[in-house]
Amino acid sequence: MIPLSWYLILSAVLFSLGVFGFLLKRNIITIFMSIELMLNAVNLSFVAFANYWNSNPGKLPSGAAIVPLSGHVFVFFVMVVAAAEAAVGLAIIISVFRTRETLNVDQVNLLKL
Amino acid sequence: MIIHQILFIVFGVICVAGAVNLLVQRHPINSALSLVVVMASLALIYLLLGAEFVAAIQVIVYAGAIMVLFVFVIMLLNAGAEERTRGSHFALFAGVPGVVVLAGTVAWLLVHNSTKLGGASTGSSQNIAFGDTHHIAQLLFQDFLLPFEVTSVLILIAIMGAVVLGRREG
């Protein structure tokens, strides 16, 4: 029996590390990876909660049963979206690199104030 | 089920270590590999949680497809080690404490509620493999049919966007 909170805390830690990554990394690609890390953390939460609802079945006020698997489905969609984002995001990064010849976010600051 | 706990701790530690390594590594390719490590270990944790299907696509989609894309782009752009520029003091001096607060709050919340949340059952009670493909598919193609179909639009624009942005100026 692993307490659910372990998973959740792991998820929270990963999420926070993702945020740290965004805040501290200079390379745009790494920053993007940090975002992926955050999404993964979220996925972990989903799966953990799905597991929780699976082991603690309940009913919604509408009378329908809680469907724990919708957490998994959510994770599935998150992955799809992450994939799509990755495609677009990397394309954008390439586009930035073409105009700025750098991947350092600290130098991508034409627009400000 | 001590084995589960041990497995969780092991993979959890690997996970966190991978994530930390992602932060520490200066070369993006190293970071990318660290991320792969994180994802792989997460897939194992999913398995611990009985999410077989998710574990599978975690490896296939994430580690397989997405991370390959990352590595590809890193190679394409010939990204080198990042230089430690000091672009943002705010991120360091306000953002980091902010995240600490954020994480602390969420952690406190979870610990605080841990008794109420109870434990995650892994294979103990009724429906061990509740996250198998069969059930998922049923959900996905009935209840979640619309999102699934709409995903096609998402992917369409992702492709189109990548094409538009990626192609040479015409």
Next chain:
Amino acid sequence: MNQNLNLWVIPLLPLIGAAINGLFGRRFKNAVVSTVALLFTAASFTWALRAVWMAWPGSGIPLPYIEDHGAWIWTSGFSAHFGFYLDQLSMIMVLVVTGVGFLIHIYSVGYMAHEGGYYRFFAYLNLFMFFMLTLVLANNYLLMFVGWEGVGLASYLLIGFYFLKDSAANAGKKAFIVNRIGDFGFLIGMFLIIKQFGTLNYDSVFGQIANGHYTPEIGWGVFTITGLCLLFGATGKSAQVPLYVWLPDAMEGPTPVSALIHAATMVTAGVYMLARSHSIFNLAPNALIVVAVIGCVTAIFAATMGLAQTDIKRVLAYSTVSQLGYMVLACGVAAYAAGIFHLMTHAFFKALLFLGAGSVIHAIGGEQDMRRMGGLRKKIPVTFWVMTIATFAIAGFPPLAGFFSKDEILGATFTSPHGGHLLWAVGLFTAGLTSFYMFRLWFMTFFGEYKPDADLGDAHLAQPAHAAAHAASHADNHGHDDHSHGHGGVHESPWVMLLPLVILAVQSFTGGWVGIPKFMGGHNQISAFLSPVLESPGNVGAERLAAGENGTLPAKEEEHAREEWVLAATSVVAASLGLFFAWLLYYKKRDLPDRITVKMHGIYAMVLHKYYVDEGYGAIFVKPLLALSTVVFWRGVDQGIIDGLVNGAGSTSKGIGNELRRMQSGNIRSYAAWVAVGGAAVIAFMIWLGVSK
């Protein structure tokens, strides 16, 4: 019985004249202009005569006769009507105004013949007539105030007739503003009357007083305050202390204007108003005392200032102020009838004096300084003779007009219970001074040698500083009435100018005979005539009135008669003394004045500079006020504080905006940090709220 006098015609006629001349006069020939002006004034005079004739006591029309022509101001709380009011008092006033006014119109035809702006002059003059007649004929205070302000306007315009000269423009402005200061008091007085009586109509105000069982106030009640406010108004219009300062400057206007407005009619409006309000004053003994004191002080004060003036018109101006002081004094001792009597006679002889002076000025080509005159007796004999009559009249020699009216006032003052003797003594002394400076004028102008090119250096003054000021003030005064005449040929004025002089001379001579007191065997018709209107308060003059009228107290009458003979004699003596000293100083020993002035240059300079009142007002009120307005209010409060705050708020916002935009560093990591910090705050805050609940 129900005869309609149509009083409204009287003021309206001059207004029509003014309108015609004002609107179209520019295209008219001078002859047309003067014809129009004279025609309407004459018509007005005729109509006034007709009205007076028809309404003469005993003719069947009950006095006061009132006519109403609808509301001028109407609200459900207060209203004022265009209404006219004819009683004995306004009869005298309307006749004086139209009569003297008409004469002066005639005179002006000649005097102004060569001036530019001829039509303008007559339009203004007619306008003045309109307002003055409105003033005296109004049936309520507000309509009186219309005339009151209106004559001020006409005066402003006429004083500033030579507007190219800064001094004239300044004088006009000063006159208007000082009058306005007085009007301030008048307005407050009217507010008090409204508060007390709810109306400004004479009949209902006086009716309420008559039926209201009021007793004279002891101390400072509402009537006293009202009276003082009205008095303040009168000091402005009638050039009393402390607001007399505008009148001497008003001499910048053409001389006929000085004669009509600043001697005969307008300046007496204050006296008229005091007399008109006698019902109120009768209830306010304290106010009366103040009136008397103001009048008395003005009389002596102005007379002393008149001593040293060398400008012929200024001498007359101070004399006017002084004589107005007499009239106010008369009102102050509740001898309203005497005041009005003096008003009338003064109108004659002072108009005559001014017109005569104008004739002199006209004759010698615009010169006004008496030191450049002299010996004119032979050259302009008609003028000399009429001036002589006027001078004797004002000096108070019997049997000329001035004697009777002045004597009446002095007599009334003597018997006044409130410090009467002191006031009388001052009045008497003033009479002597009046005689002195008038004969000084007379001698300087008509006797000795004609010296048109006299050096006006600082012969009079030992101290060069004063001399400079003196010279400067003279420079201003030069070229009054800029005639196109040359300097050389002294000539008598044309007949249009002399005719009014002669008529006025006759009146100055005989005008007083309507008021020959009982003790001299006369009937004092004027007093009897006015008595239904101008009752004196019971405790002030009833005794005298009773004695003068019905002879119900024969025992006392005898005593009174003796006393009054003595008083009359004293004033004649005073006048004679004045004549003597003037003869001595300005005819017999002409170097004496210079010697005296050198010896007493301090006092002399003070008198010459009119006690530095103008300068004092300037230093105490005008300059500080201007400085205050500029430095403190405008630059300080307006532009400094208020706009400073407003603009400051603007720039502060911009400053904050500028600080805030530093948030926008352009760095993605910073932005993410904002989101993270914001997210942390949001979660922490909401959890905190959730937990604390």
Next chain:
Amino acid sequence: MNSSILTIVTFLPAVGALVLMLMPRNDRALRWGALITSLLTFAFSLHIVRFFDYSQHGFQPQFDINVPWIGQTIHYHLGVDGISMWLVLLTTLLVPLSVLVSWKSIHDRVKEFFVLLLLLEMAMIGVFLSLDMFLFYVFWEATLIPMALLIGMYGHERRIYAAVKFFLYTMVASVFMLAAIIWLYVHTPGPQHSFEFEAFRALIATNGAISPMALQWLFLGFFIAFAVKVPLFPLHTWLPDAHVEAPTAGSVLLAGVLLKMGTYGLLRFNVGMFPAQSATNAVWINTLAVIGIIYGALVALVQPNLKKLIAYSSVSHLGFVVLGIFTFTQAGTDGAVYQMLNHGISTGALFMLAGMIYERKHTYDFKEYGGLATPMPVYATFFLLAVLSSVGLPLLNGFVGEFLVLSGTFQSTASHAMLFSILGTSGVIWGACYLLWMYQKVFYGQIHHAENRTLGDIDRRERISLVPLVALALIMGVASPYWMKSIDPAVGGTVPKAAAQQKACPDQCTNAVVVPAREIISAAAPGGK
């Protein structure tokens, strides 16, 4: 016709503006178009006067039109009473005159100018006619933009600063009014809330419906919006700048009408809706009004600039109006309303005159003037009349208003009213001081600048534009009952309490022997029997 006349009067200028907008840029045609539109509007507004029912007392709007506009609660509700009628007339009169004075002085962007002018007219008329508070606010704010643009586009050197200052000052102040309006709206009894003026009044009059504290804030919310517009000391500093920089027509309408919107608001809304709060706040408001009277005059006294002087004189004059309104007497309030009209006419005329000289000299600086009476006698005459009207010379319009205000104030039972009245009366002195000083500076003395010798006198068009105002100044000075017969009963609705306190005025002509004009009186003064 009777139900739509107000709509016609309000929106005819807007229609005209639209037509002008679509016209080709033919300056002459545009000018005529604007003139005809504004004259038509004026003609239609005369209809109101002609068919106005003078027998109605209190606040009884006529020519009412009331239809739902937005949802059920916001109504298009126009109505006119004895007060607003004349303000509308003033507006419709001043606009054609403004068109006339702009005839030649505006030669650049003519179309925009007249379109803005007509839009401004629509908004101003709307302000005076609206009885739905929402609608009122709509028009209120709508005046802002055309005015700011007129100042900013056609003004002089510092026009932008002036326009922005004008705009922000008024904008900031009026949002407080908006807050108060909305607050009241949501507190009107539901479920169907209302923006009706009457509904607001009823709500406020209901005992205990609103806490005293809230009422005070609401009062202040309205007050500040109006006080800025009036402008009441110390919120007046936008006015001199706006006036100095504005083109002539802008100044005329700004002084003539826009400021009246403030005093109208104070009377109709502050006093009309919040009688109790008005009474408790009267002391400091009157203090500000009196400070305004004296302060405005004193500052006017030292201005080196013709228009600035007139602008500060407005501060002083409007102080009288506020004083009259906030001492709650029938006479005082009558006078205040009358004074609004007077100020529109006399100051309007003064600004027109100032504009005419500006067209010739291109400066407002006194130093450049002097001795102008010689080359321009007709102009000087008109100017003198306008000055005298402004000074408050009896038989001209200014006096009637001033006298009623001051005497009303003097009779008032409001605290310190007598003191305020006395201090206010000193304004007659100050008024004479600065105006005559100005007149002298411009017209008297020798000509110091050679080019001034050849200045042309005003031409026919300019005379035509001045004559109505000068004539009105005279007529309103002698025939005030014609206006009072509608103002007085209407005011009676706003200050009923004060009117009741007023002593019954004894009949004026009890002793009259001959009353040849009884009929005239009764005709001129309804209710005066």
Next chain:
Amino acid sequence: MHPIQTVDYIRILPELVLTAFGIIVMMADPLLKPGASRKGLGLISLVGTIAAIAATFCQIAWMHRDPSFSSPGWFGMVRVDNFAIFFHLLIPAISAICILASLEYLDAQNIRSGEYYALILFGTVGMVLMSSAIELVLIFIALEISSISTYVLAGYRRRNAGSSESSIKYFLLGSFATAFFLYGVALMFGATGSTNIPDIQAVLGAGNFSLLAIAATALMIVGLGFKVASAPFHIWTPDVYEGAPAPIVALMSTGPKAAAFAVLLRVLFATSPTKWFWLIWISAALSMTLGNLGALVQNNVKRMLAYSSIAHAGYMLVAFAAGDQAGKSAAIFYTAAYAAMNVGAFAVVSHFAANGERYVSLDDYAGLGRRSPLLALTLTIFMLSLIGIPGTVGFLGKYFVFTASLSATAHSTAMVWLTVIGLINSAVASYYYLRIIVVMYMREPVMAEAPASATAPMRLALVLAAIATIYLGVVPGRVWSSSHLGAQDLGPKENPGKVVYQIAQPPVPATPAK
């Protein structure tokens, strides 16, 4: 197994139509010559948006016939209620005007790519779907569709460094925020066991408002707050708006924003307003103040409008804070109001910017009133509306918002203060909007030549936006009543299917004049 019924397709008819047109455009693009103008494609996509609007009317008609239409469809995924209908009409209309504006813009910028229109259409699909989705999964996907399309569109001026920077900033920060949103969804799933909004609402409404749910709400607010650019998550807005192509800014400042507000409305009112009242209060006050103060000092018009958009988000949040029926209606109405004026403003900016977006500085606008009176006039209308001058929709929007906030029964004192803050802010804001007017009309032109005259589609876009701005400002009755109806479909008192959307304005009882 429930078969999928026809009515379910009707429920997503606008999305289907838009997708179909998007695909058509996408397919047609390669058939055109590479360097040729893509105007034809633009027109096709314009037809697509109009067809989407028509489809929405079809939905309305359906709704009339069948009240159960408004109940959830697609297995509880979407609900086409009055609320959704409102946005189904609004969002394609926004897209249509943006497409109209883009027709000229793309030519001016030498962008010859048909995918642009396809992306707009697909993005519109996402936005439309966001408003009718009631399942967080679907919301998430729809949100991503609209976001990704705007990420790409923001970077469409690829030769321009600013554009790609805008794109990367938007993309990275957007994904970052999405992660927060997702985390919130995950926690919400944990707290309630469902990702379906009505279910969540039912669970929370039943009193199970755990701390976890609170944290979930907070995280979702972070994510959605970012999308609507409310403080303190507004920080990306100025940079992204400055760099992105002007017509796209017109779109992204209104369309996705409206959709995000729709989601925010759905989500927030599924929970309890008392939980987030103070949060929204602070956020509203901050947004208004930061937005307006920031805009005060801007010289770049696009940037200034970006700050202004932050402030306007603040006004909308004021309506949220009111929390009641009136507040919801006001917020819904405001999205339309803001869309009308802001699309117009950016359309003018995009026209005026000319090739390479050269003229976006305030000084470039000097004397525009002289050089191009009509253009200046339309921009003036939009500025006046943004200020909130009566007679324009901006005023009515603010009016409804502040009416709601003052009539709020809960926290009434705080709401009065918020109103005062809002009103003062709108007065302060008038300064910088006025500045544009001032510059246009009161400064002399620096550039002598007039800007190129607008092409017909641009004119049409401007006219439509201007008409909407004024029409809605004068007779907003219909839109207001539909936003009111929409509001009734939100929140606890939910009773789907009961109120039928009315095309006509509800009849008004003739009030007698007295």
